[in-house]
Amino acid sequence: MYKIILFYKYVYIDDPKMERDLQFELCQRLGLKGRGIVANEGINCTFEGTSEACGEYMATMSADPRFADVHWKISDGTLDGTAFPRLSVKVRPEIVSLHLGNDEDINPNEITGKHLKPADLQKWYEEGEEFHIVDMRNDYELKVGKFEGTIFPELNNFRDLKKNLKKIENLKNKKVLTVCTGGVRCEKASGLLVREGFKDVYQLDGGIVSYMEQFPGKDFKGSLYVFDKRNTMHFDDPEAHEIIGKCDKCGVPSEHYVNCANLFCHDHFICCEDCLESNPPNHKSGGVAYCNWKCNIKWKLYLLKKNFLKKFA
Ligand SMILES: [Zn+2]
Ligand SMILES: [Zn+2]
Numbered sequence: 001m002y003k004i005i006l007f008y009k010y011v012y013i014d015d016p017k018m019e020r021d022l023q024f025e026l027c028q029r030l031g032l033k034g035r036g037i038v039a040n041e042g043i044n045c046t047f048e049g050t051s052e053a054c055g056e057y058m059a060t061m062s063a064d065p066r067f068a069d070v071h072w073k074i075s076d077g078t079l080d081g082t083a084f085p086r087l088s089v090k091v092r093p094e095i096v097s098l099h100l101g102n103d104e105d106i107n108p109n110e111i112t113g114k115h116l117k118p119a120d121l122q123k124w125y126e127e128g129e130e131f132h133i134v135d136m137r138n139d140y141e142l143k144v145g146k147f148e149g150t151i152f153p154e155l156n157n158f159r160d161l162k163k164n165l166k167k168i169e170n171l172k173n174k175k176v177l178t179v180c181t182g183g184v185r186c187e188k189a190s191g192l193l194v195r196e197g198f199k200d201v202y203q204l205d206g207g208i209v210s211y212m213e214q215f216p217g218k219d220f221k222g223s224l225y226v227f228d229k230r231n232t233m234h235f236d237d238p239e240a241h242e243i244i245g246k247c248d249k250c251g252v253p254s255e256h257y258v259n260c261a262n263l264f265c266h267d268h269f270i271c272c273e274d275c276l277e278s279n280p281p282n283h284k285s286g287g288v289a290y291c292n293w294k295c296n297i298k299w300k301l302y303l304l305k306k307n308f309l310k311k312f313a
Contacts, residue, residue, distance in 0.1 A: 002077030003054045004034075004228065006209065007070045008044040008095060008184040010108045016040055016091045024089045030057055033081070034228070036089035041107065043067075044095040044184050046228065048083040073182050073209050075233055083228040096185050098192060099159040106191040113178060113190025113201035118211040121177070121204060125219055131175040131202075134168060136161070136189040137225070140268045144232050144245035144255045145222030147179065147208075158185055165196055175200045181224065183207035209233075217241070223255055231257050247272035249289070261288035262299035 013019050016038045023036050027047060032054070034047035047057065054074070061067045077083050098106065106112070116124075124131055135142055135150045142152060151171070153164040168176075176198055178186040186203035193201045204211060212220055217236035222244035224233050232255045234241055243253040247270055254272040269291055276287040290296040 001051050002048055002079070002081040002083075003051050004046065004048045004075050004077040004083060004230075005054050005058065006046045006073040006075075006182045008042065008182065008187075009067055009070050010042040010095075010187055011066045013038060013040055013042060013066075019043070020089050020091050024087065026057065026060060027087050027089065032057060033084040033087045035084065037092050037095050038089065039092050039095050042095050045089075046084075047087075048077045048081055048228070050081070071183070071206050071210075073206060073213075075209065075213075075235075078229060083230055096188055097159060098161055098188055100162060100192075106188045106195065108187035108191050111191040111194055112187050113176075113194060113203040115205040116177060116202040117205050118214045121211060122215055122219070129175070131177050132171050133177050133179055134171070134193075136178050136180040136185045140257075141181070141225035143225075143270055144243075145208075145220060145224055145234070146244075147220050150179075158189075161189055161192060165193075172198050173200075175202070177202045177204060179204045179208050179211075181207050181226065182209050212236075225257075231255070245270050247275055248291070249275040258289045260291045260295050262290055262295040262302075264298070264302070265291060265295050267291050267295075 020038045023038065030049055030053040032047040032049040034045065036043065036045035036047070047054070049057070058072055061070065094105070100106065133147045133150045135146060135152050136158065138157060139152070142150070151168060153161065153167050176193065178190045178193065178201070180186045180189070183204065183206050186207070190201050190203040208220060208224055212224060212235050216234070217240060221242060225231070226233050243255055245253065245255045247254040249271055252272050254270050256270060256272055257268055258271045258276060260267040260269070271289040276289055278287065290299065
């Protein structure tokens, strides 16, 4: 049985390179695969491994006082442990970036929204509390699942947040709850809202994944987009699971993500398996899809030019 563990911690890491090497060795020894980012500001990782390996990893990490209070998010992995092609642990300037520049960056240990436990959000719903959910994820992530009534600042990328804050300026004096997959983006995003003068800012503790785990099929509709081979996940009964994603091409309910076959675009969108099959096959790998006819033509022209040059150059 494979599990996927997801966690982050904003804590000062003195020597990210050394921490990176320690992480890499530990994961390698335990046979974990996945992605880790280490920076001076903290650590953010998603790994897949056997239940035992994940357990040992968490025990080892928890023995380190810096990571003793990490909030682990655990879900079922793939059947054969192939959610990630390999193990990668990298040193980066930040574990998530708002592209605010060094002087303006948010340190969540100094400024961040109030943490709201999933059970308290559930209470808000039950008691009819007035609040506004602002989803800090990218647009393609929201296509398969979101909280009802979510406000979405139209982020093509998380880095656009500061630019797009005007779109939610009307919420400055309202109760605002920011949400994202596991909580790591909200630590900074909610901090930015506080700094920009929003008066009553909360962030969903442990992210959407924690809410779904505790209240499957409730309030958050559809599936959660995840950055591994699973693409989407949910905790509710498969029979009762509601698909809110729609095929970009034909509109049928679907959660099947593809990348635009124009590699200069490579945009991520939903395309049902039928639509994909009805497209011309790409070598041995089956059908391919383009976001639109322009992407299709541009890519074909590129290939023609490339082949022409190969032949005659
Ligand atoms: Zn379709
Ligand atoms: Zn495209």
